[in-house]
Amino acid sequence: MMDGIPRLGHGFRFQWEPAQNCHVLLYPEGMIKLNQSAGEILVRCDGQRDVAAIIANLEAAFSTRDLRPDVETFIAMAVDKRWLRLESATA
Template identity: 50%
Template structure:
């Protein structure tokens, strides 16, 4: 899938909610059956997923915020693919 998803607009799937959980010290993705604890990178990416920005725009935003991270584009694409495969997000 990789670069073919660049124009798609990701949205957090219905029934899921992203929030910062102070007790966990990180962002989590909540859903009716439980919670997914996210690492810092995943939290940063999912905070950009608003149902309005394309994958390319999310990559651009994060690349501007973290210009010294090598391979950030590929890491974001890989995470978006995993999140989509896990049904955390949908691509429009």
């Protein structure tokens, strides 16, 4: 189980891009166009909720269960790419 509070990495800005009709991550060198699932996860990575709360919120919003493996895999990939950073929930 992944712990921590994900927040946007330094140098990235997350926003809805009407011209692309999707969420994007902007950074000095360019833009990353996100699919709907990635956008739904990142919109919840507000620096306030821990990973468990994000998963619970997604499962409630989409009336589904068992999203933990997919959400944790995405967050781990996003941390590896420095899109997100995980902060201690006890800090």
